[in-house]
Amino acid sequence: MxxxxxxxxxxxxxxxxxxxxxxxxxxxxxxxxxxxxxxxxxxxxxxxxxxxxxxxxxxxxxxxxxxxxxHNFRLDQKYWRETGQLGELQTKSDMLSQVEAVIGDTDDDSLSAVMEDFYASMEDFASDPTSSATRAAMKEAGVAVCEYLNTVSAQLSQLKEDSNSEVQTAVDQINAYATQIAELNTKIRIATAAGSSTNELEDQRTLLIDQLSSLADVEVTQTVVGKLPNGADDVQISVSISGETLVSNDQAKQLECYENEEGMYSIRWQDTGTDFEPEGGQLKAYFDLRDGDGTGSQYKGITYYSNLLDQFASTFAEAFNTVHSSGYGLDGSTGVDFFAASDSAASITAANISLSAEVLADTDKIAASSSADGGTDNNENMNALIELCEESKLFGNSTAGDFINSIVSTLGTASEHAQTMTSKQSSFVTNIDTRRQSVSGxxxxxxxxxxxxxxxxxxxxxxxxxxxxxxxxxxxxxxxxx
Incomplete structure (x- = not known):
């Protein structure tokens, strides 16, 4: 009983x-x-x-x-994997939007608009080649083209520097998260062995991995490696990024940045010195945006658009100078370049393009005439310059205007695609998180x-x-x- x-x-x-x-x-x-x-x-x-x-x-x-x-560990794994992809897409979408804002489109503050003003000044000049007003207007329009290219190039360089700085910030964050996760693994193991609750500690660890997963492509595994003295399972948590172990139970590896030959940050493991190349997350996006020059299968990042602007500046200036230097100024001078490199560099780029010192000092050096004795009304060389700007083979099979429009179009398409993919991935991640919350929320x-x-x-x-x-x-x- x-x-x-x-x-x-x-x-x-x-x-x-x-x-x-x-x-x-x-x-x-x-x-x-x-x-x-x-x-x-x-x-x-x-x-x-x-x-x-x-x-x-x-x-x-x-x-x-x-x-x-x-909680559902499988859903956690899926969430971490997809969050890394979202972090990469979101970062690229945001940066490409900034590049769009810098380069502009077809509005008044765009390269197309500045070039149109330059062409218009040439037309006015051709109609009255002896006028000091039209000569001054063409000079100022040329200065505006150079300043626009200088400004855009500088802003793109700053965006590239910003991406480079973000690499260091991301590495610091990854190292901090790795250290904290390893410390929590130790605390959880000790608490489990003592028979104490580890719920809050596990939640802290999960939240850290959530934050880490947006920075890099994260893979998390948990393995029972034996029994603790109290009979509980000894569960080991490992965190990998880009296929390489970052945290193994209570051990956390560290990354470090170093300057490469281009003066930009590269990443390596502190313990071995082996280079680390991110395969996902915000960290990969920063590298793609900073270094992607569009060659082969490379991403079309800031370097790609900077190179296109440099190509435009050098090709246009070289062709323009060739025609201009063959003509004659109002004072009979010849062999004068219209454009030059402001820093006396061997080649003209968007960063250093300027009007030549001769033209800046004296607008009579602008060569409108085709001959020294052609008379004050001779505008044949200026007409040749106007025809050059409309030349369909100036940029391969494109005019200068077509080349500019192709830059804007390529950038716009890439930015729109990034935004679309970000929106889709965001919805996907939200759906997974909703499923997570239905279990653990x-x-x-x-x-x-x-x-x-x-x-x-x-x-x-x-x-x-x-x-x-x-x-x-x-x-x-x-x-x-x-």
């Missing part, structure tokens, strides 16, 4: 079990809006009869065996229902204690009466 005080013991166990469940429910509700928090549940089991061999078939109530957090409605359920169980156990007290009191009174 059951122990004399078995009923009170069972009721007391029920009281403690319900109280623990109420506490966990309260904790869930309190953390409903805590980022990274996973819903916790009480695991309880029935306690068997204390002495079956004595004919006791009544159970001994219930007990709490553990409090665990709920806190539902206020569900917790409210649990609150009612566990409160009712607690009250019922308390009532049972009162009932058993009355029974014991009645029994004691009966004994005392006898």
């Amino acid at each position: 059951a122990s004399t005080f078995a009923g009170l013991s069972i009721s007391t166990r029920g009281l403690f079990t319900s109280a623990a469940a109420l506490a966990v429910t309260n904790n869930n509700i309190s953390n409903a809006n805590t980022v990274g928090y996973s819903r916790q549940v009480v695991n309880q089991q029935a306690v068997g009869p204390a002495a079956v061999y004595n004919g006791n078939y009544v159970g001994s109530g219930s007990e709490v065996t553990s409090v665990t957090n709920i 806190v539902s206020i409605n569900e917790e409210t229902a649990n609150l009612t359920k566990y409160e009712a169980a607690y009250n019922a156990s308390a009532q049972m204690i009162s009932v058993w007290q009355e029974i014991y009191q009645t029994t004691i009174n009966m004994v005392n009466t006898d």
Whole structure:
């Protein structure tokens, strides 16, 4: 038969079990809006009869065996993998939008508009080649072209420097996350061995991996490598980026940046000195945007568009100078270049293109005439320059205007594609995260229902204690009466 005080013991166990469940429910509700928090549940089991061999078939109530957090590791893995791709796409989309803002399109602040003003000044010059006003206007229009190219080139260089700086920032963040994850692995292992709860520690680790996954392509594995002294599974967590181990249980490797031959950051492992090349995440995007020159299968990044502007500046200036230097200025001078490199470099680029010192100093040096004795109204060389600007073979099979439009069109298409892919990937990641939250997130409605359920169980156990007290009191009174 059951122990004399078995009923009170069972009721007391029920009281403690319900109280623990109420506490966990309260904790869930309190953390409903805590980022990274996973819903916790009480695991309880029935306690068997204390002495079956004595004919006791009544159970001994219930007990709490553990409090665990709920999450789906497979969904976590999928989320981390897709977040890395989103980080790469989002970074490229944002930077290409900035490149678009720098280069412009067909508005008044674009290269096309500046060149159109330059062509118009040439037309006015051709109609009145002796006018100091038209000569001054053409000079200023030429200066505007050079300044526009100089400014855009400088801004693109700054964007490239920004991407380079982001490489260092991302590496610092990755190192910090790796160190913290390794430290949490140690704390979790110690707490598990001691039989303590590791729920909050595991949530912190998951949140760190969430943040890490946007920086690089992350792969996380968990492996049971044995048993801890208390019999619990010894679970080892490893984190890899770009196929190389970053964190192995309590050990974290570190990355470092160093300047390469171009004066830009490259990355290597601190312990081995082996170069590291990111294969995903924001870090890969920074490299693609910074270095991608579009050759072969390379990404068309900032370098690609900078090279196109340099090609435009050098090709146009060289062709323009060839025709211009063959003509004659109002003062009879010849062999004068219209464009030059401001830093006396061997070749003209978008960064250094300028009007020649001769033209800047004296607009009479602008060669409109085709001969020294052609007369003051001779505009044949200026007409030749105008025809040059309309030459369909100036840039392969394109005019200068077509070449500019192709740059803008290529950039616009790439930016739009990046935005579209980012939007699709963002929706995909959101869908995965919604599924994660449906498993591990806190539902206020569900917790409210649990609150009612566990409160009712607690009250019922308390009532049972009162009932058993009355029974014991009645029994004691009966004994005392006898």
